[in-house]
Amino acid sequence: MVRRRGGGGGSVCWTRRKMAAVAMLGLARTALHRNGARLARSAVMTTAQRSVAHFTFVPEPEPAQYGPTQKMNLFQSITSALDNVLAKDPTAGKERVFNTPLCEQGIVGFGIGVAVTGATAIAEIQFADYIFPAFDQIVNEAAKYRYRSGNLFDCGSLTIRAPWGCVGHGSLYHSQSPEAFFSHIPGVKVVIPRSPIQAKGLLISCIEDKNPCIFFEPKILYRAAVEQVPVEAYQVPLSQAEVLEEGSDVTLVAWGTQVHVIREVASMAQEKLGVSCEVIDLRTILPWDVETICKSVAKTGRLLISHEAPITGGFAAEISSTVQDEGVAGEAAFIAQRVVQSQPHCCGSGVTCGPDQRADTVWMYLKWLSGERERERERLMECHI
Known part of the structure; x- marks a missing residue:
């Protein structure tokens, strides 16, 4: 094909150049597609490797001593425990369940204040990796409130929940296990469950306990761990291996x-x-x-x-x-x-x-x-x- 530009005698044949450009563009697209596919496969494999469970969860035998059961994962068993407790708590109500500003120190400090009045306070920190801004409130206030007042006042009805541990793809801000930090503090209890049945019973025990408790929830088990969990409230004793x-x-x-x-x-x-x-x-x-x-x-x-x-x-x-x-x-x-x-x-x-x-x-x-x-x-x- 010849396309004439300008006057009569001038002509430019650009067919070869166009064909070469098209060919090079095609090669570039093919290479990009192959590299992209390879990178995509690599990313999928990396994600799969990070997300793969490093264990096999085996459900525990269905407990018969606590009444009817229902299939729940760990996240649902936690919700069930909260429903059971709040349903019979005279200090609870819909207005007591609310979102807070993103300030861990404020969340725990507010929970301490509520607990001191005698009400049940359940503070949730997302995730345990972000509990450190609240460290002063937990260590110097919650843990020592009873001691500093000569047992006149306490915040024993405070429970602090936090997703905890490795999940396989959480990196540095969603994978930490900070339980050892709190094991050095007299005045608080630290609890970590292994399954939905244990999680519900231990959480209710923490809420009912007359000492401030920190309840760490293994985040990888939220949906990976599924078993038959009692519907009604029950307790698993604390400080018993x-x-x-x-x-x-x-x-x-x-x-x-x-x-x-x-x-x-x-x-x-x-x-x-x-x-x-x-x-x-x-x-x-x-x-x-x-x-x-x-x-x-x-x-x-x-x-x-x-x-x-x-x-x-x-x-x-x-x-x-x-x-x-x-x-x-x-x-x-x-x-x-x-x-x-x-x-x-x-x-x-x-x-x-x-x-x-x-x-x-x-x-x-x-x-x-x-x-x-x-x-x-x-x-x-x-x-x-």
């Missing part, structure tokens, strides 16, 4: 989501190593059940604690040191404590890593413990010979 599986060789302790990880590891240990694990859900971080843990370690002689929070200053160190101080296993037994870190952190590439490797980490330490057990048995046999 629960032995989920009896064992004789090693004690595994965890709370929240990590309970499901150690249950899987306990099954692996029995199958692959012939190691019998006693699995315990601590449930209440403060004040914790020293008796149940020490009694178990006295039987097994070994303790492994797994939690999501960072290793340094984690609550597992408190459990380990208490068990050592109590000397529950006797001089002849070998006791080893290892804290397993499962808190995700951002790597240099900006990719969140960690949650899908939790069971592997616990498994590694468990094999180490079982190896120490065999070496200790050999040493004892040599001593006897």
